[in-house]
Amino acid sequence: xxxxxxxxxxxxxxxxxxxxxxxxxxxxxxxxxxxxxxxxxxxxxxxxxxxxxxxxxxxxxxxxxxxxxxxxxxxxxxxxxxxxxxxxxxxxxxxxxxxxxxxxxxxxxxxxxxxxxxxxxxxxxxxxxxxxxxxxxxxxxxxxxxxxxxxxxxxxxxxxxxxxxxxxxxxxxxxxxxxxxxxxxxxxx
Numbered sequence: 261x262x263x264x265x266x267x268x269x270x271x272x273x274x275x276x277x278x279x280x281x282x283x284x285x286x287x288x289x290x291x292x293x294x295x296x297x298x299x300x301x302x303x304x305x306x307x308x309x310x311x312x313x314x315x316x317x318x319x320x321x322x323x324x325x326x327x328x329x330x331x332x333x334x335x336x337x338x339x340x341x342x343x344x345x346x347x348x349x350x351x352x353x354x355x356x357x358x359x360x361x362x363x364x365x366x367x368x369x370x371x372x373x374x375x376x377x378x379x380x381x382x383x384x385x386x387x388x389x390x391x392x393x394x395x396x397x398x399x400x401x402x403x404x405x406x407x408x409x410x411x412x413x414x415x416x417x418x419x420x421x422x423x424x425x426x427x428x429x430x431x432x433x434x435x436x437x438x439x440x441x442x443x444x445x446x447x448x449x
Contacts, residue, residue: 274310280317304341322374330361330380337366340374340392347380367402371421376411389417403437403445416445 264281267273271289280299285291289303292310298317308326309315315333322341327333330347347361362381366372370384373392384390385402394411405415405423415423416437418430428437428445436448 277310298335328361330363331366332363333366334368334370334386336369338371339366340372340376342375343372343390344375344377345380346378349380369419370400371417387417387419389421389423401444419447 265279265283267285268287270287271285273291274293276293277291278296280297280301282300283297285303287305289305289307291297294312295310297315298319300317301315301319301321303309303321304323306324307321310327310329312329313327313331315327316335318335319333319337321327321339324342325339326345328345328347331345345364348357349360349362351357364378364380365383367384367386369387372378372390373394375393376390377395378384379395379397382396382399384396384400385404387402388400388404388406390396390400390411391405391407394407395409396406396411400406401413403416404413405417406412407414416428418424418432418435418437420430420432422430422432424430424437437445438448440446
């Protein structure tokens, strides 16, 4: 069977992995068993994924990122260099807690900046933006811009990845947004 994706010769792909067409896996990466990777993804140098992780289509995972069991990336997610995911709330070397892994869901189009930490059990909303070095300890609203430790919301981000001003109009694609009664951002119309 012809391979329709690229894996650098220094990387390892375990048995039981599914990789979609057009995906590229670069130097010194390891994809563990049971992992499902969609089409047209890119994994940088020294990336570890799995076991049993789901990475959907068109995701970009930059250098030095580990996606542990329990992490799910929807379509179009960007994980910046050295961002960190956890999967247990209170780890101890001497106490096995594999039955306590928590799911972390990163929704469509979300971006996570370099060196950000995502504590397990949270959901990052569609098209949110997590600033470099931020520490996310609770769910993030769709389109929210989050920074700091712990991360707090400082604004809104458009579908096109532009921070929105007070007029809530994207300077790049001119989409217009509004804030709903329950405090969420949605596209007008």
